[in-house]
Amino acid sequence: MGNNVHLSREDLLLLQDGELTAGEVAAAELHLCECEACRALKLRTERTFAAAAATIAVETSKMPEAQRDALHYRMMLARRRSWTIGFATAAAGLLITAGLGISLHRTHQAVVPYLEDRPVPNPQLTPGAVRVMALGEVCGEKDDDFDPAVPATTQQVVFAEYHVPQQQRGKEFQVDYLISPQLGGTAEIRNLWPQPYSTMWNAHAKDMLERRLHGMVCSGSMTLEQAQHELAGDWIESYKQEFKTQAPLRMEAGLERPLLP
């Protein structure tokens, strides 16, 4: 980088970023004082970069708040899981210290591909969430199955929580309410789960159970809390008990041929 040799763009960029040695900086600055062509190149480089940077940096996310909330929720979930594991470990340590010798199992569940496993709500991710609802409100309106639409960003968070690949989202799953809104379920992430279309225990079966439970609540043969509990627990088991069957009625009647068990 002698005085007679022109500076390259790389030299100018490294000079600007403070990556040249003291000797190289002195030589480059001396050359710039003497060489109009290099000064022009420096100016052009700076202008072009500034214009590009200004254009690149204006693009922003449409829903940063939703993403922030989702991140916050996922960190809280991770913290609670580690707390459960940490507390179980500490409790086990205490019991061993006391000489009781009782072993505790980890409550954390390994992540398995969602469709390859039995795709049911994960109680750690979807324990269910309800709002206070008077019986008059529950039974006052017709149960028409029209659940309020779940916002697209919330759906994406639910899919991500359950590790549903991007290409399967929306095509093979719908984000569904665990406890239906007609029975007090809310649109919080804790009450949403990806329900597969192609399994035996699909949305049709769950809708049928929800209608049955709604009817039972309104006829007084079941409390609202019991109905919510039936849905938030193992809803498939509840279906089997309510309809005295081992398979969904629509399948037994030959109306459905599921692709997956």
Place this chain on the structure above:
Amino acid sequence: MASSFGQSRFAILVPAIAGQGRARAVETEVLAMFDLHHAALLRYAVSFGIAVQDGEDVVQESFLALFRHLVEEKPRDNLRSWLFRVTHNLALKRRGAYSREVPEADNVSLECTDPAPGPEETLLFCERRLHLRRVLQAMPAIDRACLQLRAEGLRYREIAEVIGISLGSVAAAVARSIERLERSEVSRGQ
């Protein structure tokens, strides 16, 4: 005896309780970093040619990785570069998955915060933005990534760490990108 049992019980429980307190503090720190760097990381992820929704997923995973990294008390040197490096790797992985599947057609673009004051300026700005995007997309991946990271304010040394190339290669890539942009501006003006 009772006293020593009490002490050992305390010693067992303290790490679990302290761990919770630390995780809460880390949560706040990660959210503050999210506010600072989310937009830049999303732009970088999307620059790999993945859908915005996938980009958002990648950025979420990067911040969750940061949360785990900090909870485990791993090194805190230059966390911004660390975040870009994780985003770079995850976006590359996601981009790789695109070759095995049909990409979604309904990709939405990022929103543009237009700094121009009037309708004419807005039009010019949008044209320039579209043109730049086309030129960027036609660049080799390394050149594009280097220019994008430089535009996000990373130093060449940091860019070298994020991408995993030498300092000289970063400078050469940015220089090539700028040259290409200049040529495209000249041909656009003719």
